[in-house]
Amino acid sequence: APILHLEQVTKSYRSGRFCLHNVDFQLAAGTFTLLTGPSGAGKSTLLKLFYGAEQPDRGQVLVQGQSVNRLQGRALAYLRRQVGVIFQDYKLLERRTIAENVAFVLAARGLAWSEIQRRVPAALSLVGLADRGNCFPDALSGGEQQRVSIARAIVGHPRILLADEPTGNLDRHNALQVLKILQQLNKKGLTVLMTTHDPHLVEMAQAPVWQIKSGRLSPVNNRDILIQP
C-alpha cells in the first residue's frame, strides 16, 4: 500500500479557484520524490494535506493507509509523529540553542531526559552539526539553520519527511548540501517528498518529479525541464 496517498482530492480556498482538482497521487514507502510547479500552483497545499494542516473539500487523504482528512487532538498529534516537516524559513526558536530547538519536540512528547540526551546529538551528527549544539540560531548560516530544522524534523524518527521549498533561501552550494542530506536520510529508509521550483536542483536530484499546474498533478520527464543558461 502507498505510504502517501491522495484519492480524488479536490481542494480550493474560499478566496479563489481550485488549487487541486480531482488529484490522484500515490507514493511508495522509501521513495524520494520532487514536486514542482509555478508559484501559487498548490505545492504547499498538497504537503499541508499530508500533515493535517489543511482539509480536502472532497476525496481522501491517506498517510500509511489511514485517512487523515479531519484529524484533531490526539489523532493529529499522532500523525505529526509519523510525518516530519521542514520549511523554507527554518522556523527555529531564536532564543533557544540549537540543541534545545531539536530537543523541544521530544520534551513536548514526554520522552525521558536520558533518551533526549542520546537522540539530540545523534540527529545533529546526521546533519553535520554535532559541534554546534550550544550555539544560537543567529550564529549559524542559512544552510546550517536549515540543517538544524532537518535534525529537528527527524529526531522523533518519523517515517515520512515533507520538505516545503527547503532550499528556497539558500545559495546553490547550500541547496545541494541540503539535498544531499535529504537523500542520505532517504537511503536509510525515510520517505521524502520535497517541493522546489529550482530546475537546477531538479536536475541534480535525479529523482522522480511531479508537477502541479492548473489544479492537475502529473509526472514530469526530467529531460523536459530546461535549465536556464
Ligand code: ADP
Ligand atoms: P505553492 O506552494 O505552489 O506556491 P500554495 O499551495 O501555497 O502554492 O497556494 C496555492 C493557491 O492557494 C495560491 O493561489 C494561494 O494564494 C492560495 N492559498 C494558499 N493558502 C491559502 C489560504 N490559507 N487562504 C486562501 N488562499 C490560499
Ligand code: ADP
Ligand atoms: P537512535 O535510536 O539512537 O535514535 P537510530 O539508529 O534509530 O538510533 O537512529 C539514528 C539517528 O537517525 C537518530 O538519531 C535519528 O536522528 C535519525 N533518524 C531518525 N529517524 C530517521 C529516519 N526515519 N530515517 C533515517 N534516520 C532517522
